[in-house]
Amino acid sequence: MTGRVFKLNNQTGSGLHPAVKFFEGEKSLVLTGLLGFLLAGICGVWGMLNGGAVAPDGDVLKAFSFNAALGIFLLSTAAVLPFSGMGKKSKGFFRWSYIVLAFYSYFAETVQNFRGVNPRFVQNGTAFDVAVGSIFTLVALLLVLFYGFLAIQYFRKKAYLIRPELVFSIRYAMIAIMVSFAAGLWISFNQGRLVGLHGNIIWLHGLGFHALQALPFVAWLTERQSLTSPVRRTSIHITGATYLLGLALTGWQTYLGNSIFEWSLLPVLAAGCFLAALVPAILMLRQKNFIDKSL
Numbered sequence: 001m002t003g004r005v006f007k008l009n010n011q012t013g014s015g016l017h018p019a020v021k022f023f024e025g026e027k028s029l030v031l032t033g034l035l036g037f038l039l040a041g042i043c044g045v046w047g048m049l050n051g052g053a054v055a056p057d058g059d060v061l062k063a064f065s066f067n068a069a070l071g072i073f074l075l076s077t078a079a080v081l082p083f084s085g086m087g088k089k090s091k092g093f094f095r096w097s098y099i100v101l102a103f104y105s106y107f108a109e110t111v112q113n114f115r116g117v118n119p120r121f122v123q124n125g126t127a128f129d130v131a132v133g134s135i136f137t138l139v140a141l142l143l144v145l146f147y148g149f150l151a152i153q154y155f156r157k158k159a160y161l162i163r164p165e166l167v168f169s170i171r172y173a174m175i176a177i178m179v180s181f182a183a184g185l186w187i188s189f190n191q192g193r194l195v196g197l198h199g200n201i202i203w204l205h206g207l208g209f210h211a212l213q214a215l216p217f218v219a220w221l222t223e224r225q226s227l228t229s230p231v232r233r234t235s236i237h238i239t240g241a242t243y244l245l246g247l248a249l250t251g252w253q254t255y256l257g258n259s260i261f262e263w264s265l266l267p268v269l270a271a272g273c274f275l276a277a278l279v280p281a282i283l284m285l286r287q288k289n290f291i292d293k294s295l
Helices: 027-050 060-083 088-114 127-153 164-190 201-209 211-223 229-255 265-286
Strands: 006-009 015-018
Touching: 027 060, 027 088, 060 088, 060 127, 060 164, 060 201, 060 211, 088 127, 127 164, 164 201, 164 211, 164 229, 201 211, 201 229, 211 229, 211 265, 229 265
Parallel strands: none
Antiparallel strands: 006 015
């Protein structure tokens, strides 16, 4: 075995496969994600002491939320990247491309808001501000493109054989993330997050990304229960399908220009879907027969 750790994949009958753990080999991506929390903390403290608004168009609190959100996203990506089935060179290409793009995003969002400039929609800015904004737009498109490349990897058999239930849940999460990226592009083409009288695209944008934490967590729980493979897959199906349906209903409500917090049919159904997505996790957390496994 040459010192490597192997496990038997009973679900697929595929034999011996190298054991893979969360965050394995992704220290650089983890540190880049943690940098987002550091920058968010700086922006948060500044906002509490001085307020968020910076004339004429900056808002340090927007930089706070952006940096924190990107940090969470990078940490979540680092957690699941080892299960992509990609080779060392492909993972390295994705990892370092995303690190470079993340560093630029941190810079543009933080520095420009402190300078009083909206980094996405520059108005009456200098040539420097316009250049930063234009590059930021290109960076946003590259973030989508490279992540699309990563998402495809989880739909390959090579990735599925590594850890079937977990990769199965990641597939659902990747679809949700593509919805979030689409919402981000919608914000760009719309020149802002507001739609109609009360619609706000940012909720759709954020909820989709959180699938990368919620759905693999359910799969992780199923692995630690004495369940048959069909029951595990059913639990993941329920969580993934209801989460995606909740996103679809949220998107439709937003497209109509209405708030997702109003008491009407679509928001109520969307909330019901997100709650239904939590049911398998709640049921498994109530069980006491967890199997002791490493991550």
